Amino acid sequence: xxxxxxxxxxxxxxxxxxxxxxxxxxxxxxxxxxxxxxxxxxxxxxxxxxxxxxxxxxxxxxxxxxxxxxxxxxxxxxxxxxxxxxxxxxxxxxxxxxxxxxxxxxxxxxxxxxxxxxxxxxxxxxxxxxxxxxxxxxxxxxxxxxxxxxxxxxxxxxxxxxxxxxxxxxxxxxxxxxxxxxxxxxxxxxxxxxxxxxxxxxxxxxxxxxxxxxxxxxxxxxxxxxxxxxxxxxxxxxxxxxxxxxxxxxxxxxxxxxxxxxxxxxxxxxxxxxxxxxxxxxxxxxxxxxxxxxxxxxxxxxxxxxxxxxxxxxxxxxxxxxxxxxxxxxxxxxxxxxxxxxxxxxxxxxxxxxxxxxxxxxxxxxxxxxxxxxxxxxxxxxxxxxxxxxxxxxxxxxxxxxxxxxxxxxxxxxxxxxxxxxxxxxxxxxxxxxxxxxxxxxxxxxxxxxxxxxxxxxxxxxxxxxxxxxxxxxxxxxxxxxxxxxxxxxxxxxxxxxxxxxxxxxxxxxxxxxxxxxxxxxxxxx
Amino acid sequence: xxxxxxxxxxxxxxxxxxxxxxxxxxxxxxxxxxxxxxxxxxxxxxxxxxxxxxxxxxxxxxxxxxxxxxxxxxxxxxxxxxxxxxxxxxxxxxxxxxxxxxxxxxxxxxxxxxxxxxxxxxxxxxxxxxxxxxxxxxxxxxxxxxxxxxxxxxxxxxxxxxxxxxxxxxxxxxxxxxxxxxxxxxxxxxxxxxxxxxxxxxxxxxxxxxxxxxxxxxxxxxxxxxxxxxxxxxxxxxxxxxxxxxxxxxxxxxxxxxxxxxxxxxxxxxxxxxxxxxxxxxxxxxxxxxxxxxxxxxxxxxxxxxxxxxxxxxxxxxxxxxxxxxx
Numbered sequence: 008x009x010x011x012x013x014x015x016x017x018x019x020x021x022x023x024x025x026x027x028x029x030x031x032x033x034x035x036x037x038x039x040x041x042x043x044x045x046x047x048x049x050x051x052x053x054x055x056x057x058x059x060x061x062x063x064x065x066x067x068x069x070x071x072x073x074x075x076x077x078x079x080x081x082x083x084x085x086x087x088x089x090x091x092x093x094x095x096x097x098x099x100x101x102x103x104x105x106x107x108x109x110x111x112x113x114x115x116x117x118x119x120x121x122x123x124x125x126x127x128x129x130x131x132x133x134x135x136x137x138x139x140x141x142x143x144x145x146x147x148x149x150x151x152x153x154x155x156x157x158x159x160x161x162x163x164x165x166x167x168x169x170x171x172x173x174x175x176x177x178x179x180x181x182x183x184x185x186x187x188x189x190x191x192x193x194x195x196x197x198x199x200x201x202x203x204x205x206x207x208x209x210x211x212x213x214x215x216x217x218x219x220x221x222x223x224x225x226x227x228x229x230x231x232x233x234x235x236x237x238x239x240x241x242x243x244x245x246x247x248x249x250x251x252x253x254x255x256x257x258x259x260x261x262x263x264x265x266x267x268x269x270x271x272x273x274x275x276x277x278x279x280x281x282x283x284x285x286x287x288x289x290x291x292x293x294x295x296x297x298x299x300x301x302x303x304x305x306x307x308x309x310x311x312x313x314x315x316x317x318x319x320x321x322x323x324x325x326x327x328x329x330x331x332x333x334x335x336x337x338x339x340x341x342x343x344x345x346x347x348x349x350x351x352x353x354x355x356x357x358x359x360x361x362x363x364x365x366x367x368x369x370x371x372x373x374x375x376x377x378x379x380x381x382x383x384x385x386x387x388x389x390x391x392x393x394x395x396x397x398x399x400x401x402x403x404x405x406x407x408x409x410x411x412x413x414x415x416x417x418x419x420x421x422x423x424x425x426x427x428x429x430x431x432x433x434x435x436x437x438x439x440x441x442x443x444x445x446x447x448x449x450x451x452x453x454x455x456x457x458x459x460x461x462x463x464x465x466x467x468x469x470x471x472x473x474x475x476x477x478x479x480x481x482x483x484x485x486x487x488x489x490x491x492x493x494x495x496x497x498x499x500x501x502x503x504x505x506x507x508x509x510x511x512x513x514x515x516x517x518x519x520x521x522x523x524x525x526x527x528x529x530x531x532x533x
Numbered sequence: 534x535x536x537x538x539x540x541x542x543x544x545x546x547x548x549x550x551x552x553x554x555x556x557x558x559x560x561x562x563x564x565x566x567x568x569x570x571x572x573x574x575x576x577x578x579x580x581x582x583x584x585x586x587x588x589x590x591x592x593x594x595x596x597x598x599x600x601x602x603x604x605x606x607x608x609x610x611x612x613x614x615x616x617x618x619x620x621x622x623x624x625x626x627x628x629x630x631x632x633x634x635x636x637x638x639x640x641x642x643x644x645x646x647x648x649x650x651x652x653x654x655x656x657x658x659x660x661x662x663x664x665x666x667x668x669x670x671x672x673x674x675x676x677x678x679x680x681x682x683x684x685x686x687x688x689x690x691x692x693x694x695x696x697x698x699x700x701x702x703x704x705x706x707x708x709x710x711x712x713x714x715x716x717x718x719x720x721x722x723x724x725x726x727x728x729x730x731x732x733x734x735x736x737x738x739x740x741x742x743x744x745x746x747x748x749x750x751x752x753x754x755x756x757x758x759x760x761x762x763x764x765x766x767x768x769x770x771x772x773x774x775x776x777x778x779x780x781x782x783x784x785x786x787x788x789x790x791x792x793x794x795x796x797x798x799x800x801x802x803x804x805x806x807x808x809x810x811x812x813x814x815x816x817x818x819x820x821x822x823x824x825x826x827x828x829x830x831x832x833x834x835x836x837x838x839x840x841x842x843x844x845x846x847x848x849x850x851x852x853x854x855x856x857x858x859x860x
Binding site: 041042044047048049050122125126128129179180187190191205206207208209234235236237238240241242244245247248249250382410411412413414416417420432434444449450451452453455456 | 562563564565566567568569571572573574575576577578579580582614615616617625681684685688689692695696697698699799800801802804808809811812815816817
């Protein structure tokens with residue numbers, strides 16, 4: 008009789024250690040990666056999957072901090088400020104056994120700069136990539152570029168030999184028609200190897216036994232089964248029924264349900280995405296308003312009034328069920344240039360706002376169309392509806408026009424909207440990225456997302472100068488000055504920072520990455 | 534006969550061309566794929582370049598003609614979203630949809646006829662009345678709600694059946710099937726019921742009405758008078774005569790099961806062509822949308838054509854009229 012207990016215990020132990028041996032994490036999110044070609048699509052789910060298999064030179068860890076990946080050290084060259092020098096990690100092999108060296112990096116970066124690459128903008132300042140020796144890479148830019156490494160965190164390195172052998176030297180392009188090998192296969196240096204992939208159905212990854220970081224990272228997850236589940240209710244049901252262990256987008260209305268379920272939990276963190284409204288303040292007259300011969304939005308007092316009329320706390324409580332962080336600036340909190348003072352939420356003050364409207368000559372109000380997406384941001388249409396009511400309080404009649412994103416975003420691009428919603432994430436974690444796209448005058452190279460028609464040549468010069476200012480202290484000062492203008496002009500009406508909710512089984516131990524990219528090598532299993 | 538067939542085929546071709554034209558004129562309203570295809574970092578120059586490259590700067594009749602020109606050569610283009618040939622993607626997805634449609638159809642026919650006969654025979658029984666009442670629910674509830682309710686009961690609460698996907702599938706080279714594995718068969722149950730419920734109730738009500746009609750006929754009375762057993766009367770004589778209209782309706786419904794699997798596939802993340810189509814709409818993946826719509830219209834046109842030809846073969850009056858008209 009006494010013998011059975013230890014035997015049972017031993018069996019139990021054996022079975023648990025066995026179970027721990029193949030620790031599968033079943034992962035679901037709304038969308039699938041579009042391709043495995045690392046340079047074809049610069050898009051969230053695509054690079055999130057690529058990050059498991061392939062690695063960049065430097066990467067963001069789960070807290071958003073920049074950490075070494077395939078490069079161990081990096082710094083501008085002491086002799087020439089236009090050259091960045093990266094020391095590469097030695098003794099790394101690709102999944103097929105090929106050795107990793109500077110030739111692969113040069114090949115990959117050159118590949119990412121070809122016209123079909125979706126990453127070429129991030130490398131726009133690069134003149135040449137040199138590989139002086141086996142473990143050194145030099146990136147030459149057309150002027151000093153102080154934040155070069157920030158642009159490389161999603162720039163994945165492929166094996167040159169593999170790409171050449173498999174006809175994958177060229178980036179997959181849409182027009183070509185041929186099905187490229189690299190779109191369906193992958194050979195990286197990452198912690199996980201690709202086992203099988205059916206697009207939109209299932210992707211299976213297994214641990215890379217030869218991973219260079221096997222002593223550095225937990226690597227508790229040894230197998231990943233990734234299934235996109237589009238329908239939010241089905242995704243939550245799959246988590247509740249235990250068919251998946253980890254989902255990345257829990258709808259706000261289901262948060263309590265998941266959090267209260269046995270064996271499940273929800274963890275939350277601010278996302279690298281800010282939601283705001285843009286206003287046409289440059290044109291002499293607006294197409295979509297009731298005022299003839301004048302542009303009410305060009306009057307700063309009107310913009311001030313609108314900014315005061317938005318009750319961001321009410322949006323947080325009612326529309327977002329507490330899942331947002333009201334914002335005072337259009338930069339997510341992790342970004343260089345963000346300060347708590349700038350992000351302080353403007354007080355809601357209807358009285359003053361009405362007075363400002365009256366001073367501007369719009370005491371009787373006006374009407375304007377607000378264009379809003381309905382399938383892009385969390386509760387986007389509902390936020391716009393709330394804002395419609397808030398604007399009515401100061402006499403602005405908002406006609407809401409909510410459409411799918413495929414119809415909404417072209418309006419901003421073609422300057423066909425006067426009042427619109429937009430969200431912005433900052434992959435480089437630096438304000439320059441925001442200014443380049445949202446503040447600089449719209450033109451060929453800059454300002455492609457600036458739908459405000461705002462144009463200030465002095466400010467444009469300052470923004471362009473940021474790219475080559477190597478004195479970081481001075482550069483930060485310039486960033487602060489630009490923010491001052493943006494805030495003072497009320498270029499945009501910030502609403503809130505989105506909050507990420509990850510739902511998972513109790514056994515999964517992780518933090519939420521602000522860029523919504525789960526790096527499974529950091530995950531721990533209890 | 535030959536002239537009739539040729540004329541019908543010719544009409545079908547015109548229908549196809551019109552469907553294509555209408556589809557292409559609608560694509561402009563779905564949105565602009567360019568923003569989805571290029572990342573956040575795109576410049577205005579990139580947008581213009583890609584638009585020209587894809588021919589999206591052309592008016593829609595030109596885009597349509599170009600599509601037709603390629604389609605005739607068997608080339609349906611490359612998906613904007615997946616970057617792979619559309620024909621290949623659809624061929625890969627078709628087995629999932631066809632298997633789901635087949636099982637739903639089987640479910641609808643079996644239960645539809647069975648319950649239809651039962652409710653007709655026990656016209657005033659409480660069981661028949663309950664079934665009739667419940668069938669109203671089946672007709673009036675939207676598909677996505679039925680799907681979600683089934684998932685909630687059988688996956689979340691009871692944990693019996695999977696809530697999404699196709700389970701393990703066996704790849705036969707040219708076809709992937711879920712019929713050969715336990716998880717594949719289990720995964721088929723909830724989506725098939727969801728998709729087939731409407732058709733089942735429709736068939737059931739049709740069978741019931743027809744059956745009641747037939748049971749009133751004289752020959753049934755004579756059969757009974759001959760002293761035949763109830764079973765023989767009901768199943769050998771009555772049911773057989775009920776089935777003629779049922780078969781016609783079922784044939785046409787099969788087409789709509791395939792075409793309208795879209796919602797069921799979205800709810801259950803079923804990797805078929807319906808889910809592919811929904812994704813294509815959200816992404817404005819014009820090549821996929823165009824190919825799917827053409828495929829579905831070809832299917833409907835074919836079914837109609839076959840039905841028409843069958844009528845022609847079965848119903849001699851059509852032929853007589855033709856000759857009479859000529860004379």
